[in-house]
Amino acid sequence: MLSWGMHIPDGYLSPQxxxxxxxxxxxxxxxxxxxxxxxxxxxxxPLFAMSAAFSFVIMMFNVxxxxxxxxxxxxxxxxxxxxxxxxxxxxxxxxLIVQALLFGDGGITAIxxxxxxxxxxxxxxxxxxxxxxxxxxxxxxxRIVAASAVAAYVxxxxxxxxxxxxxxxxxxxxxxxxxxxxxxxFPLNVTVPAMVGSHLLVFGILEALLTSGVILYLxxxxxxxxxxMNPEVETRRAAPNPTG
Numbered sequence: 595m596l597s598w599g600m601h602i603p604d605g606y607l608s609p610q611x612x613x614x615x616x617x618x619x620x621x622x623x624x625x626x627x628x629x630x631x632x633x634x635x636x637x638x639x640p641l642f643a644m645s646a647a648f649s650f651v652i653m654m655f656n657v658x659x660x661x662x663x664x665x666x667x668x669x670x671x672x673x674x675x676x677x678x679x680x681x682x683x684x685x686x687x688x689x690l691i692v693q694a695l696l697f698g699d700g701g702i703t704a705i706x707x708x709x710x711x712x713x714x715x716x717x718x719x720x721x722x723x724x725x726x727x728x729x730x731x732x733x734x735x736x737r738i739v740a741a742s743a744v745a746a747y748v749x750x751x752x753x754x755x756x757x758x759x760x761x762x763x764x765x766x767x768x769x770x771x772x773x774x775x776x777x778x779x780f781p782l783n784v785t786v787p788a789m790v791g792s793h794l795l796v797f798g799i800l801e802a803l804l805t806s807g808v809i810l811y812l813x814x815x816x817x818x819x820x821x822x823m824n825p826e827v828e829t830r831r832a833a834p835n836p837t838g
Contacts, residue, residue, distance in 0.1 A: 600665060600789075601656070601693070603699030606778040611760060613752050618763040620718055622683060622714060623744035629680040636692045638822065642681055647675040650689035652804070653712075654699065665797040668712050668753075671746035672805045673721030680707065682711075682717035699787055711757045720749030733820040734813055746805035747798045753796075758782070758789035 607615075634642060643811040649669040657667050687709040687762035693699040700708045762782030765775040778785070812819050 595642075597773050598682035600668070600708075600712060600754065601690075601700035602704040602711075602757065602761065603655075604703050606701070606761060606764070607704055607707055608748040608764055608777045610767050611764065612703050612707055615710050619687075619706045619714075621710050622710075623687065625735050626680040626683040629678075630684065633678065634681060638677065641819070642677060642685060644668070645677060645681070646685035646688045648697065649673060649686050650692060653693065654697070655739050656699070665754075665792050667797065667804050668750060669793060669799045669804065670712055670753075671742070671749045671801065672808055674717035674721040674749075675724050675742055675745065675805070675809070675818045676819060676822060679717040679721040682721075686713035702798070705762060707757075711753045711760070711802075715753040719752045720745040723748055733817050738813070738820065739810045741808040743802040743806035746792055747802040750801040751798045754789045754793035758785040761789075 628831045630642075637669050652667045652669050654666075668686065670682050670686045673685050677685075690700060690708050690713060690772040691705055694702055694705050694708070697788075724741050724745035727744060728738055731741075759782070761780065762785035764778035765781050770776055811822070
């Protein structure tokens with residue numbers, strides 16, 4: 595019976611895997627902090643804090659799937675669309691670290707891996723796809739909503755694939771003297787279908803609906819939030835122009 599999901603627990607990754615991922619994340623966190631110091635305006639700090647809290651809450655709802663794996667939405671692509679991928683790195687990482695330290699959701703040794711998989715892969719893949727699909731499109735266009743859905747869907751499925759690969763190579767990396775896997779015992783032909791299948795069919799769709807739903811709401815409630823990463827774009831409001 596499988597017992598893992600997007601939040602990799604302790605004991606499933608070898609030191610040969612989780613130590614390098616910690617090493618990758620440390621400079622990424624430092625870079626994200628430097629970028630935010632120069633790009634995040636004071637009035638956007640509450641939105642950043644709310645984004646981290648939003649990501650934390652929705653990732654707490656782990657849904658079991660056939661085979662014993664679990665999955666959930668992340669909100670990472672949404673944060674990336676609104677505030678940029680570097681802000682999403684810190685917001686999602688903060689949520690994942692709190693979950694690991696206080697709630698045991700994800701292993702402490704696997705914090706680097708989980709933050710890379712969900713806090714780097716989803717934001718950057720999602721942001722890249724979103725910007726490619728929305729180039730030259732005004733924020734009030736419904737194509738923005740569709741683009742956000744595609745970005746979120748591809749981002750979370752890419753993350754699921756990366757997670758499956760990390761887990762699936764463990765039997766090759768570390769074995770006992772008897773030839774038994776020391777960490778994740780499931781090979782790639784188990785981890786990839788289990789992770790990618792559930793996210794292609796369920797959790798990717800959930801992530802897409804969540805992200806596009808929030809974007810659609812913001813188009814009606816506060817379209818200026820959709821221009822934070824695209825300040826040169828003029829927002830067309832539904833209200834009549836007072837100057838005629």
